[in-house]
Amino acid sequence: MTATSDPAQITELAARAADNRVNLDFETEGMTLNMGPQHPATHGTLRIVARLDGEQVVSAEPIPGYMHRGYEKLTEVRSYPQINTLINRIDWLGSFANEVPFILAAEKLMGVEAPPRAQWIRTILFEMSRIANISLFLGDYGLQLGGMTAGFYAFRDREHVLNQIEAATGGRFHPNFDRIGGLKDDLPKGWIANSHNAMDKLLAFCDEMDDLLIGNEIFQSRTRGIGVIPADVALSYGLSGANIRASGVDWDLRRDACPPGLVYDQADWKVWTHPDGDCFGRTWVRLQETREAALIVKQLLDTIPSGPVMAKVPRIIKVPEGEAYVETENPLGAMGYYIVSKGELVPFRVKIRSASFNNISIVPWVARGAYVPDLISILGSLYFILGDIDR
Amino acid sequence: MSQLSSADTSTETATDDEVVVEVDERRQAVLDELTGRLGDAVVGSHIRPGDDLWVRVTREAWPEAAVAAKAMGYSFFDYLSAIDWLPSPFGRDMDAQEDLVGEPAPAKEPQPIVQGYAGGDTRFQVIGRLYSIQAGMGVHLKVDLPDDDLSVGTWSQTFLGANWHEREAYEMFGITFEGHPNLIKLYLPLDFQGHPLRKDFPLLARRVRPWPGIVDVEPMPGGDDEPEGDGE
Numbered sequence: 001m002t003a004t005s006d007p008a009q010i011t012e013l014a015a016r017a018a019d020n021r022v023n024l025d026f027e028t029e030g031m032t033l034n035m036g037p038q039h040p041a042t043h044g045t046l047r048i049v050a051r052l053d054g055e056q057v058v059s060a061e062p063i064p065g066y067m068h069r070g071y072e073k074l075t076e077v078r079s080y081p082q083i084n085t086l087i088n089r090i091d092w093l094g095s096f097a098n099e100v101p102f103i104l105a106a107e108k109l110m111g112v113e114a115p116p117r118a119q120w121i122r123t124i125l126f127e128m129s130r131i132a133n134i135s136l137f138l139g140d141y142g143l144q145l146g147g148m149t150a151g152f153y154a155f156r157d158r159e160h161v162l163n164q165i166e167a168a169t170g171g172r173f174h175p176n177f178d179r180i181g182g183l184k185d186d187l188p189k190g191w192i193a194n195s196h197n198a199m200d201k202l203l204a205f206c207d208e209m210d211d212l213l214i215g216n217e218i219f220q221s222r223t224r225g226i227g228v229i230p231a232d233v234a235l236s237y238g239l240s241g242a243n244i245r246a247s248g249v250d251w252d253l254r255r256d257a258c259p260p261g262l263v264y265d266q267a268d269w270k271v272w273t274h275p276d277g278d279c280f281g282r283t284w285v286r287l288q289e290t291r292e293a294a295l296i297v298k299q300l301l302d303t304i305p306s307g308p309v310m311a312k313v314p315r316i317i318k319v320p321e322g323e324a325y326v327e328t329e330n331p332l333g334a335m336g337y338y339i340v341s342k343g344e345l346v347p348f349r350v351k352i353r354s355a356s357f358n359n360i361s362i363v364p365w366v367a368r369g370a371y372v373p374d375l376i377s378i379l380g381s382l383y384f385i386l387g388d389i390d391r
Numbered sequence: 392m393s394q395l396s397s398a399d400t401s402t403e404t405a406t407d408d409e410v411v412v413e414v415d416e417r418r419q420a421v422l423d424e425l426t427g428r429l430g431d432a433v434v435g436s437h438i439r440p441g442d443d444l445w446v447r448v449t450r451e452a453w454p455e456a457a458v459a460a461k462a463m464g465y466s467f468f469d470y471l472s473a474i475d476w477l478p479s480p481f482g483r484d485m486d487a488q489e490d491l492v493g494e495p496a497p498a499k500e501p502q503p504i505v506q507g508y509a510g511g512d513t514r515f516q517v518i519g520r521l522y523s524i525q526a527g528m529g530v531h532l533k534v535d536l537p538d539d540d541l542s543v544g545t546w547s548q549t550f551l552g553a554n555w556h557e558r559e560a561y562e563m564f565g566i567t568f569e570g571h572p573n574l575i576k577l578y579l580p581l582d583f584q585g586h587p588l589r590k591d592f593p594l595l596a597r598r599v600r601p602w603p604g605i606v607d608v609e610p611m612p613g614g615d616d617e618p619e620g621d622g623e
Contacts, residue, residue, distance in 0.1 A: 065578035072563075073587055076479065077594060108442070235524075237552035238468040251467075251524045323507045325443060325520065325531070327469070338518070340474060340507055351518075353470040361555040390578065 030058065033372070037066045044386020046360070050367070050375065057375060060367035062360055067390040075350040080106055080180060080317045083350070087337075088174040090354060091388040094133030094331040096125045096165065099178040102337045102350075104261045105326035106180050109319045109341055114261055118182035118309040123262045124195075124300050125168065125177065126328075127293040131161045131202055133331035134242075134290045137383050141283060142213050144380045145222050150213050157205035160198040167191055180317055182310035192301050199294045199301075206291040214284060223279035227366050227378035230277060237365070238358035241333025242289060243382060246274045246281035253329035262328070267299040279381035286383070318345060332356050332388055356388035415440035421463070421530060422446060428459040435533075437508035445509040447533040454544035454570075456532055457521070461549055465521035465530055468550035471557060473564040474516045477590040478502040511535050517543055517566060519553075542567040563588035 036047040045066035051058045071090070075083050087102055088095045100122060107113065114122065139154020162172050168187055169175035177184050213219055229239070234247045244251060252271040254264045272288035274281035321343040327336030333355025340349040359382050366378055418438045425446055426433045432452030437445040448456045482499030504514055513535040522529040534543055545568040546553035557568040558577040565586040568574060576583065585592055 068578040070587065073592075073594060076590075232466070233551070235466045236468060236550050238470070238550070239552075249524065256524075256527045323445075325529070327529075334469070336469070338470075338472070338520075342478075342505075349474050351470065351472045353520075357555065358468075358470075358552050361552055365551065 035375075044390075046384070046386055046389065048363070048375075048379070050372075052372065055371050057367050057370050057372065060363055060375065062363050064360070064386075064389045067386050069387075069391065071391045072350060072352060075347055077346060079345045080319060080347070083347070084178065085174075085176050087352070088176055089387055090352070090391060091133065091330065091332055091335075091356075091385045092173060093136055093385060094129035095171075095173055096169070096175045096177060097129040097133070097328070097330045098335070099176070100126055100262070101259075101326045101328045101330075101335055102339075103178045103180055104259050104328070105324045105337045105339045106317075106319055107261060108259075108324045108326060109322050109339065110180065110313070110317075111320075112181045112311055112313055114182045115308050115311055116263075116305045117186075117307045118311075119261055119263050120266075120300055120304045121168075121183055121187060121309065122178065123264060123266075124297050124304075125165065125175070126262065127297045127300075128161050128165055128195075130293045130331045131290055131297075132158055132165065134286050134293075135161070135202070135205065137286055138209050138213060138283070138290070141380045141383075142219070144376055145219060147213065147216065147219065150209065153205065153208060153212070157201060160201045164191070164195050164198050167194070179310065179313075181313035182308070186309050187304075192304070195301055196298060199298050202294045203291060206287060206294070209287055214280075214287060220280060222374075222377055223283060223381065225276075226279045226374045227370065227381060228276070228278045229362065229366055233362070233365065234277070237362040239333070239362060240355050240358065241329065241331070242282055242285040243333060243359055245272065246285045247277035248273055248275045253327060253334055257327070259326050259328060263300065264296070266303060267296045269296050269299075279377045282381040282383070316345070318343065319347070327353065330355055332383065332385060333359055335388075352391050354388045354391055356384035356386075357391075360384045360389055415442075415444075417526070418444040418528065421526075421528070424463060425456075425459060425530075428462075429456060432456070435510040437510075439508075443529065443531065445531045445533060447509040447511065447535070450534055450536065450543055453517070453532075453534045454546060454549065456534075457519070457546045457549040457553075460521045460530060460532070464523045464525050467522040467524055468546075468552040469520035469522050469529060471517065471519040471546060471553050471560065473560045473566055473588075474507070474518055475514060475564060475588065475590045476504045476506050476511065476516065477514050478504065479590045481593060509533050513537055515541060515564060515566065517560065519546065519556075521550075536566060541565055542569055544569050545571040547571055562586065565589070 031052045033050045033052050035050065037045040047063040047066065048060055049063060050060040071086055074086060078086065083102065084099055087098045090098045135154050135158045139151040142150025165175060166172045168191055169177035229247050231247045231249050234244045234249065250271060250273050255271055258264045269292050272285050274285050319341040321341055323340050325336055325338045327334050335355050336353040338351040339347050342348045367375055370378060415438050421444060422436050422438065429448060429452055432449045433446060434449055435447035480499060480501060482496060515536040517534050517536060519532045520529050536543060543566065545557060547557060555577060557571055558574060560566050561568065561574055562576040562579050563586055
């Protein structure tokens with residue numbers, strides 16, 4: 001033992017010991033923890049300022065805007081086909097799904113309907129985007145909670161669906177394939193059989209994830225009962241997608257309010273909900289959704305009608321005057337575009353309702369009282385893409 | 392079931408024609424109930440049958456309208472934003488001038504303000520959408536804001552999610568929401584000047600940088616005198 005005789009040092013040691021006793025009673029002094037803007041758990045540049053009391057979070061305030069690209073302003077100087085290229089970059093893991101509600105809203109204003117074959121292919125690519133998006137979530141969420149293997153498996157099997165999207169559209173990440181009145185092109189030869197194979201691999205991947213991730217004891221103990229969101233709070237914050245279905249709300253826009261132009265009624269599928277509203281529920285619902293999406297794709301592949309993939313539309317797109325809102329069930333949740341047109345080449349105003357913006361605005365509510373390691377579980381399970389928050 | 396005979400088909404065509412002029416009864420019922428709850432506060436409405444409903448209310452009744460709609464089952468908060476109805480004062484004169492062939496583009500003539508569905512009297516309108524999961528329908532609510540007082544009551548007490556949406560409308564349009572717990576900028580730096588989504592906020596990137604696509608219309612060296620056609 002190294003005793004000290006310096007009175008100043010003794011006083012300081014006594015003060016520290018007193019501080020430690022206060023800590024024992026959880027009467028600690030507050031501390032501010034800054035997460036981000038660069039953090040592996042944030043899929044981009046989200047900053048979260050958390051005030052801590054010991055290990056508990058007193059308040060957590062997300063600060064978005066590090067990636068704001070001003071799409072709502074840019075749409076006012078771009079023609080409709082050009083906007084299609086822009087909005088591909090909103091949710092970059094399932095890009096095709098971003099195009100669909102915008103195109104459907106423009107089609108609604110123009111009174112154009114895509115031919116059946118285009119509607120079928122559109123729905124198939126929409127569901128493939130969902131798989132490409134959510135399969136990465138499953139791996140990445142495992143990674144965030146310390147399970148490296150899930151991440152590698154997800155990247156390996158996501159490749160199958162990306163290859164199919166690339167084969168049909170020419171773009172792995174940003175297809176830019178949807179057009180007002182149909183699709184850019186027809187399917188390549190052999191695509192349907194290859195897609196069947198890819199979906200089979202994805203179904204096997206879902207089973208694997210079910211065992212590897214969902215069934216894992218450590219995973220369960222880090223997610224069960226963490227970040228519980230009751231249904232009424234979820235509705236009030238406008239949560240959508242798997243986040244609200246995990247709180248027991250049986251609502252899916254694909255089934256309940258499918259806009260004309262998508263053919264979800266042609267497949268037999270199920271909407272999954274979970275009663276718990278915790279991180280585990282959200283992950284579990286997403287896994288079921290991936291499996292369900294693969295089954296939808298497999299069913300629709302067998303029933304694609306023949307015919308053209310493009311309706312008769314003018315070469316220069318002018319959308320008649322009016323306002324329209326179309327919302328679809330995107331991988332991250334309900335995504336909608338409110339288009340105000342004045343009958344010109346460019347829209348007058350486009351309001352982009354992106355799912356992650358609402359999904360992440362609940363963080364201050366749900367993080368209050370959580371422990372610091374659970375903050376990662378909660379953020380990861382709410383599943384946001386920064387492009388979808390900042391637009 | 393319907394295409395059994397040609398007679399069936401023709402009657403169906405006739406009913407189709409009637410459907411076009413028919414009003415949307417479900418949405419009309421929602422509008423009537425909302426009018427019953429809010430009284431004179433509903434000043435405009437528009438129904439597109441089978442698609443959507445727009446209701447415009449007075450500024451005083453804006454927070455009340457959210458409470459009334461929530462009580463009617465419209466408990467899912469979709470979004471809240473604003474529309475600046477001023478026609479954009481910027482024409483080609485705001486493009487980079489080297490993009491233009493010949494003389495610089497003349498400045499654009501000012502145009503009158505024309506509002507959209509459910510009418511309006513002012514330049515700025517706040518628009519919000521609520522959704523009913525039971526009914527499977529949404530309703531758009533609009534409110535006019537006078538130019539000299541861009542403020543309206545907050546929805547954030549009724550719908551917690553309105554908090555961020557109102558902060559976004561505040562920074563992008565300069566609209567104040569009275570009673571909002573934390574009305575600060577959301578995306579923009581705190582010292583940012585101006586409101587980017589207003590129509591009179593210039594998109595400077597367009598002016599200072601030539602449009603990259605301009606190289607496509609330059610005639611090929613040694614080619615025809617006339618540039619190629621518009622392209623496919």
